[in-house]
Amino acid sequence: MTTEKVSLSEIFSPRGVALVGATPAGLSSFATGAIFSLVQAGFPAIYPVNPKYTEVLGLPCYASVRDIPGTVDNVMVSIPAESVLALLDDCAAKRVKSVQFFTAGFSESGYAERAELEKAILRKARASGFRIIGPNCVGVSAPKSRFITSLAMPLEPGPVAFISQSGGHAWNLPYFGAPRGLRFSKVVSYGNALDVDESELLDYLAQDPETEIIAAYIEGVKDGRRFFNALKAAAARKPVAIYKGGTTEAGQRTAFGHTASLTSSVAIFDTLCRQAKSIPVDDMDELTDVAVALRFARPLPRGIGVAVVGAGGGPSVLAGDEMEKAGLRVPYLSPEVQTQLRQFLPLAGSIFGNPIDAPNLTVPEAISATMHILGRVTNIHMLLYHMGFHPISRWGDGRRSWAPLLGPIAEALLQAQQATGKPALVALCPPPDIAGMPDFLAAQEAFVKAGFPVFHSLRQAARAMACVVAWNQM
Amino acid sequence: MTTEKVSLSEIFSPRGVALVGATPAGLSSFATGAIFSLVQAGFPAIYPVNPKYTEVLGLPCYASVRDIPGTVDNVMVSIPAESVLALLDDCAAKRVKSVQFFTAGFSESGYAERAELEKAILRKARASGFRIIGPNCVGVSAPKSRFITSLAMPLEPGPVAFISQSGGHAWNLPYFGAPRGLRFSKVVSYGNALDVDESELLDYLAQDPETEIIAAYIEGVKDGRRFFNALKAAAARKPVAIYKGGTTEAGQRTAFGHTASLTSSVAIFDTLCRQAKSIPVDDMDELTDVAVALRFARPLPRGIGVAVVGAGGGPSVLAGDEMEKAGLRVPYLSPEVQTQLRQFLPLAGSIFGNPIDAPNLTVPEAISATMHILGRVTNIHMLLYHMGFHPISRWGDGRRSWAPLLGPIAEALLQAQQATGKPALVALCPPPDIAGMPDFLAAQEAFVKAGFPVFHSLRQAARAMACVVAWNQM
Numbered sequence: 001m002t003t004e005k006v007s008l009s010e011i012f013s014p015r016g017v018a019l020v021g022a023t024p025a026g027l028s029s030f031a032t033g034a035i036f037s038l039v040q041a042g043f044p045a046i047y048p049v050n051p052k053y054t055e056v057l058g059l060p061c062y063a064s065v066r067d068i069p070g071t072v073d074n075v076m077v078s079i080p081a082e083s084v085l086a087l088l089d090d091c092a093a094k095r096v097k098s099v100q101f102f103t104a105g106f107s108e109s110g111y112a113e114r115a116e117l118e119k120a121i122l123r124k125a126r127a128s129g130f131r132i133i134g135p136n137c138v139g140v141s142a143p144k145s146r147f148i149t150s151l152a153m154p155l156e157p158g159p160v161a162f163i164s165q166s167g168g169h170a171w172n173l174p175y176f177g178a179p180r181g182l183r184f185s186k187v188v189s190y191g192n193a194l195d196v197d198e199s200e201l202l203d204y205l206a207q208d209p210e211t212e213i214i215a216a217y218i219e220g221v222k223d224g225r226r227f228f229n230a231l232k233a234a235a236a237r238k239p240v241a242i243y244k245g246g247t248t249e250a251g252q253r254t255a256f257g258h259t260a261s262l263t264s265s266v267a268i269f270d271t272l273c274r275q276a277k278s279i280p281v282d283d284m285d286e287l288t289d290v291a292v293a294l295r296f297a298r299p300l301p302r303g304i305g306v307a308v309v310g311a312g313g314g315p316s317v318l319a320g321d322e323m324e325k326a327g328l329r330v331p332y333l334s335p336e337v338q339t340q341l342r343q344f345l346p347l348a349g350s351i352f353g354n355p356i357d358a359p360n361l362t363v364p365e366a367i368s369a370t371m372h373i374l375g376r377v378t379n380i381h382m383l384l385y386h387m388g389f390h391p392i393s394r395w396g397d398g399r400r401s402w403a404p405l406l407g408p409i410a411e412a413l414l415q416a417q418q419a420t421g422k423p424a425l426v427a428l429c430p431p432p433d434i435a436g437m438p439d440f441l442a443a444q445e446a447f448v449k450a451g452f453p454v455f456h457s458l459r460q461a462a463r464a465m466a467c468v469v470a471w472n473q474m
Numbered sequence: 475m476t477t478e479k480v481s482l483s484e485i486f487s488p489r490g491v492a493l494v495g496a497t498p499a500g501l502s503s504f505a506t507g508a509i510f511s512l513v514q515a516g517f518p519a520i521y522p523v524n525p526k527y528t529e530v531l532g533l534p535c536y537a538s539v540r541d542i543p544g545t546v547d548n549v550m551v552s553i554p555a556e557s558v559l560a561l562l563d564d565c566a567a568k569r570v571k572s573v574q575f576f577t578a579g580f581s582e583s584g585y586a587e588r589a590e591l592e593k594a595i596l597r598k599a600r601a602s603g604f605r606i607i608g609p610n611c612v613g614v615s616a617p618k619s620r621f622i623t624s625l626a627m628p629l630e631p632g633p634v635a636f637i638s639q640s641g642g643h644a645w646n647l648p649y650f651g652a653p654r655g656l657r658f659s660k661v662v663s664y665g666n667a668l669d670v671d672e673s674e675l676l677d678y679l680a681q682d683p684e685t686e687i688i689a690a691y692i693e694g695v696k697d698g699r700r701f702f703n704a705l706k707a708a709a710a711r712k713p714v715a716i717y718k719g720g721t722t723e724a725g726q727r728t729a730f731g732h733t734a735s736l737t738s739s740v741a742i743f744d745t746l747c748r749q750a751k752s753i754p755v756d757d758m759d760e761l762t763d764v765a766v767a768l769r770f771a772r773p774l775p776r777g778i779g780v781a782v783v784g785a786g787g788g789p790s791v792l793a794g795d796e797m798e799k800a801g802l803r804v805p806y807l808s809p810e811v812q813t814q815l816r817q818f819l820p821l822a823g824s825i826f827g828n829p830i831d832a833p834n835l836t837v838p839e840a841i842s843a844t845m846h847i848l849g850r851v852t853n854i855h856m857l858l859y860h861m862g863f864h865p866i867s868r869w870g871d872g873r874r875s876w877a878p879l880l881g882p883i884a885e886a887l888l889q890a891q892q893a894t895g896k897p898a899l900v901a902l903c904p905p906p907d908i909a910g911m912p913d914f915l916a917a918q919e920a921f922v923k924a925g926f927p928v929f930h931s932l933r934q935a936a937r938a939m940a941c942v943v944a945w946n947q948m
Contacts, residue, residue, distance in 0.1 A: 081822060105822030136787075136823070152868070166788025168863070175868065179906045219791060250794030250804035250829065257825035258787035283933060284792055313610075313732035314640025317693060318758055320724030330724035348555060348579030349610070351731035355724065389642070394626070394649065430904065432653045434915065437908045459757060 006131045008196070008204040011098045012142040012186055014073035015045060018065050018096075020087060021078035021103075022048035022056045030078045030102045030138070032057065034149040037141075041148035041155050045070050065090040076139055076149065078102040085120060092128035098196075099125065101135030102167075107192055107260040108136060115260075122194050136259060137191030138167035141174075143184060144210060150174065150187070158183020159212035160291055163201045165190060165219045165259050166245065169284055173215065177288050179441070181448035182295060185210035192259050197222060199230040206234035214240040215291045217284065220261025224272075232276040239294045239471065240278040243287045244269045279471045282463070289455060289464035296453035297423040300472045301465065303381035304328045307374035308355035309367065310386035310427075316357035319386060319458045326462035328469070330354050331379045340373050362387070364405060368412035375420025381469070383420075384461060385413060386427040387443065395436030395443075402439055410450035426452045427461045480605045482670070482678040485572045486616040486660055488547035489519060492539050492570075494561060495553035495577075496522035496530045504552045504576045504612070506531065508623040511615075515622035515629050519544050539564040550613055550623065552576040559594060566602035573599070575609030576641075581666055581734040582610060589734075596668050610733060611665030612641035615648075617658060618684060624648065624661070632657020633686035634765055637675045639664060639693045639733050640719065643758055647689065651762050653915070655770060655922035659684035666733050671696060673704040680708035688714040689765045691758065694735025698746075706750040713945065714752040715764045718743045753945045756937070763929060763938035770927035771897040774946045775939065777855035778802045781848035782829035784860035784901075785836055790829035793860060793932045800936035802943070804828050805853045814847050836861070838879060842886035849894025855943070857894075858935060859887060860901040861917065869910030869917075876913055884924035900926045901935045 017038060022031040031048070035057050038046045047070070048056035051063040062068050065075060065087070075096050077084065081103055091099050106118040118135065125132045133139055141148045143157035152175035160182050164170035170189035174182065185208060190196055198218055205211045214234060221227040234240050246255030247266035255261045273280040281287050294300070306328045308319045323330045331354060333341075338352040344366055345358035356374070360366045371383050388395060395402075413424040426447045431440050447454050455461035491512060496505040505522070509531050512520045521544070522530035525537040536542050539549060539561070549570050551558065555577055565573050580592040592609065599606045607613055615622045617631035626649035634656050638644040644663035648656065659682060664670055672692055679685045688708060695701040708714050720729030721740035729735045747754040755761050768774070780802045782793045797804050805828060807815075812826040818840055824832035830848070834840045845857050862869060869876075887898040900921045905914050921928050929935035 103822070108825075109821055111821075164788070166786075166791065168786040168788035169792075171868075172788075172863070176906050217788065245788065245791040245795065248795045248798035248804075250798050250806075251791050252794075253806065253827050254787075254791045254794045254825055254829050254831075257827055258791055258831070283796065284788075285931070285933075312640075312642040313728075314638070314642035314646075314691065314719065314758075317640065317719040317725050317728045317732055318643075320726075320728045321719065321722045322757065324722035324724050330722075332724075332727065347583055347585075348577070351582075351728055353727050353731055355728050357728075357732070389646070394645075430906075432650050432904075434908070434911045437911055441908065457759070459759075 006097045006129065008200065011074065011131060011140060012147065013145040014097065014147055016047060016070045016072040017043065017045065018047040018049050018068055018072045018075045020049040020065065020075055022050050022061065024053065024056055031076070033151050034076055035059070037148045037151050037153065041146040043146045043148070047072060065094050068094065073097040075099045076102065081105040081114065081117060085124065088121065088124045091130060092124070096130050098131040098133055100133035100137060100139035102138060104136035106135050108256070108258060110257070118192065118194055125195060132195035134191035135194060137189040138170055139189055141184070141187045153187060154178045154183050156183050157185060157210065159185060159210065160215060160295060161185045161205045161208065161211040161213070162187045162215045163190065163198060164188070164217040165193065165261065166217055167191065169217045173284065173288055177291060179444060180292050180454050182291055193222065199223065199226045202230040202234045206237050212238055213291060213294045214238060215287055216240065216242045217245060217287065218242060219245045219255035219259050228272055228276060231273070231278055235276050235278040241281055241287055241290045241294065242273055242278055243281050243284055277471070277474055279467055281467055285460065286463055286467070289460045290467050292453045292455070293464045293468045296451055297382070297425060297468065298417065298451065299421065299423060301381040301423055301469050302472060303379070304466070304469050305331050305379045305381045306384055306465065307377070307380045308384045308386065309361060309370055309374065310389070311357060311359055311361045312389055313351060313357050315386065315389035316351055316355040319355045322458040322462045326459070327466040328462055331377070333377065337373060337377060341370060344369050362405065364408035364412045367409055368416060371413060371416030371424065372419055375416050375422040380422065382423050382425055382465060383416060384425045384427060386458060388429040388440065389458065395431045395439035402443055406443055406446035410446050413452065414450055424452055425455065425461060425465065427455045427458055430456055480571045480603065482674065485548065485605060485614060486621065487619040488571065488621055490521060490544050490546040491517065491519065492521040492523050492542055492546045492549045494523040494539065494549060494551045496524050496535065498527065498530055505550070507625050508550055509533070511622045511625050511627065515620040517620045517622070521546060539568050542568065547571040549573045550576065555579040555588065555591060559598065562595065562598045565604060566598070570604050572605045572607055574607035574611060574613035576612060578610035580609050582730070582732060584731070592666065592668055599669060606669035608665035609668060611663040612644055613663055615658070615661045627661060628652045628657050630657050631659060631684065633659060633684065634689060634769060635659045635679045635682065635685040635687070636661045636689045637664065637672060638662070638691040639667065639735065640691055641665065643691045647758065647762055651765060653918060654766050654928050656765060667696065673697065673700045676704040676708040680711050686712055687765060687768045688712060689761055690714065690716045691719060691761065692716060693719045693729035693733050702746055702750060705747070705752055709750050709752040713768045715755055715761055715768065716747055716752055717755050717758055717761045751948055753941055755941055759934065760937055760941070763934045764941050766927045766929070767938045767942045770925055771856070771899060771942065772891065772925065773895065773897060775855040775897055775943050776946060777853070778940070778943050779805050779853045779855045780858055780939065781851070781854045782858045782860065783835060783841065783844055783848065784863070785831060785833055786863055787825060787831055789860065789863035790825055790831040793829045796932040796936045800933070801940040802936055805851070807851065811847060811851060815844060818843050836879065838882035838886045841883055842890060845887060845890030845898065846893055849890050849896040855896060856939060857890060857896050857898045858901060859898060860932060862903040862914065863932065869905045869913035876917055880917055880920035884920050887926065888924055898926055899929065899935060899939065901929045901932055904930055
């Protein structure tokens with residue numbers, strides 16, 4: 001059998017998907033979730049496979065992959081490791097293009113016979129011309145192809161690609177990023193990286209016209225030189241942010257137990273990332289924050305000067321501290337600029353030096369005037385507006401409705417951004433209770449819709465912007 | 475007039491409270507909120523004062539403090555700074571014990587005449603024998619006296635005292651801490667510290683039988699020697715956690731603009747805090763986290779070894795990294811201990827070295843067995859259980875109800891804690907949407923009720939516990 005390697009773009013647009021090991025709801029949360037997700041996304045050809053059932057979640061269920069009447073390009077597997085080799089013969093007979101294994105318990109288990117089994121899988125795949133994703137992963141989502149296998153993934157496509165050696169993170173980043181406006185071109189969980197690996201994915205995404213921003217969670221790379229070249233080439237075309245899992249002794253050995261990754265020293269990895277002009281980040285939250293910043297800060301700031309504007313003395317002191325601890329600068333404003341601000345900000349309860357705190361900084365007109373003035377200051381490169389870190393802006397307290405103000409505040413920020421060429425950023429603190437959630441989510445949605453990056457703490461805003469500026473100044 | 479200084483305990487149990495500058499709802503959010511809060515708490519004698527109204531929020535409103543028929547011990551002021559001296563004559567005539575100023579625009583404004591006005595306030599107070607709280611603050615809450623002036627304060631009293639130079643933080647820490655089980659003896663926002671200051675408050679709280687834990691947000695101290703002595707004496711009796719606002723250049727000058735605080739270098743302040751055996755923390759979130767740890771970790775851990783248990787490979791790698799980056803240790807488990815764990819944790823999808831990851835670590839029996847084994851390992855000093863950082867434990871996904879599991883999981887942790895003498899800690903990640911909030915809040919409530927510290931990220935758990943252990947080992 002002569003085989004040309006199946007390309008990633010074929011993997012991302014399967015015509016039919018089989019779910020091997022699918023069971024009625026509740027028994028197999030992975031396959032159940034994937035089927036629900038595919039149905040929700042309107043994927044046209046979903047085939048549960050399990051000899052024990054004739055129907056799963058209302059879909060006809062087949063005894064084997066061979067029995068499926070239609071074309072099957074992708075097979076998602078959640079059966080025990082012991083049974084996978086026989087399955088692969090069926091896949092070969094059906095001429096599938098890719099097989100992704102939720103199934104775990106291979107090389108990462110530390111048992112030699114399981115590592116051998118993994119190698120046998122690869123040999124079968126090579127012989128039959130299909131590709132392997134994983135094992136030990138949650139696979140692929142590609143919204144433009146309606147190929148969505150996670151309930152947490154927005155159906156609407158977008159410009160962010162995320163590759164993740166962890167399935168949990170592959171689900172969580174879209175789940176937490178979606179309300180902040182992130183939409184995805186491709187999300188790939190690739191687990192043990194037996195076949196499809198981070199370097200091939202980077203090569204592909206660098207060229208992918210649907211992808212403008214790449215985020216990556218990587219535990220280990222198998223060929224350092226190849227990875228460095230792929231990363232460098234990708235980062236030359238679009239921003240690539242990376243969290244390297246396993247940066248400590250405990251993290252490293254857990255990464256081996258997780259995906260059989262032999263992680264290198266974090267210092268070496270960090271240096272390599274910087275040399276490749278990618279953006280190394282410090283944890284998963286920061287990866288999400290940096291993706292949000294890269295996606296929405298317009299333009300990306302070209303310096304570390306930040307103006308911080310919002311109501312609340314304590315939050316303003318905290319904001320000053322958080323910005324500068326993260327490596328940004330909060331430039332002191334000249335007497336002339338302060339005099340301009342005093343024309344419409346009250347004396348009592350206000351602070352003018354930067355951060356700017358005034359009780360009326362929840363009023364669109366005051367925000368607009370303030371931001372226009374600050375955006376014209378030379379050593380200020382971005383404009384951060386914060387809300388919800390102070391009782392006067394507590395969500396859902398029943399005393400004030402934010403709804404009528406949100407549009408005008410967003411509009412004020414947008415005009416200042418356009419007039420001054422400095423990006424506006426927003427920090428909103430989520431409430432700890434249900435009472436505040438509708439107000440908070442409405443505010444977040446208003447700012448996201450208007451095109452702003454929204455951060456959930458002053459610290460997170462500061463750290464993400466510091467990462468982005470450092471990269472943008474390279 | 476001979477005057478003995480009014481004590482703080484008198485300030486914390488006023489018999490009647492006047493709210494000067496009260497207006498109907500919506501116009502004055504401070505006074506409105508305070509009145510609502512006092513009503514909600516069942517405080518018996520609330521007197522709005524404003525010559526423009528005869529009724530405010532359903533209560534009779536008086537033209538001046540002198541006109542109030544009953545006893546008035548505390549006066550809360552939210553009128554412009556220009557009018558306060560005349561008001562103080564009324565307060566003196568009424569023989570009030572304390573006057574707290576929400577009113578701002580004094581020394582912190584930077585104007586000499588406003589600093590003079592502040593001094594005049596103090597002279598009047600000294601001459602008439604009443605005390606000043608603030609100005610530029612939100613004042614006092616003391617739940618046992620039903621003297622609650624913030625809507626965010628739980629009515630039920632508890633052992634945590636919080637003193638805060640920022641009014642915003644004074645409201646926010648209880649707001650965010652309450653769902654995590656924090657209850658308060660006294661919360662005092664003291665603003666510019668014109669009269670009542672951090673040192674007097676520390677002296678009082680050190681002796682206060684209602685207070686077991688002290689948290690403090692301090693921007694500056696006016697008498698460093700006196701503060702150091704007060705801190706040292708308080709910290710000798712109970713844990714004192716401090717966030718020093720204004721640790722950077724921007725934070726420092728903002729602290730001056732906020733409460734006229736001349737902050738010292740953060741290095742000096744940190745050293746001083748450690749010498750006094752208090753617990754310096756890095757921001758307001760960490761202050762809340764440390765208060766939660768001090769309140770609920772039983773016993774407080776005596777070493778940095780942590781066992782991390784939960785489902786999810788990616789989250790486990792992250793957990794290992796976050797723990798060790800924060801200065802904790804995640805000891806590798808001996809082959810004997812790993813063998814014990816393998817008896818009831820499956821091979822596929824599990825990691826045994828510590829962090830421990832297994833798909834059945836959402837099952838109470840597996841959690842119980844795991845925790846009992848780990849708690850007996852000598853170099854493990856605390857047991858962290860995490861949930862909600864992984865899709866299989868995503869809140870509110872409609873595929874699984876956590877409700878029936880929560881009680882048994884909490885019970886499993888409690889038994890392991892009691893059997894091994896190592897504290898159990900819980901990390902739960904809040905959802906980004908409303909759909910997940912009921913599940914998340916139910917889980918949080920179950921763990922809080924069972925007496926565990928609940929943290930909202932792995933990083934926050936790690937950092938708080940590292941602070942607490944460092945202090946507990948001093």
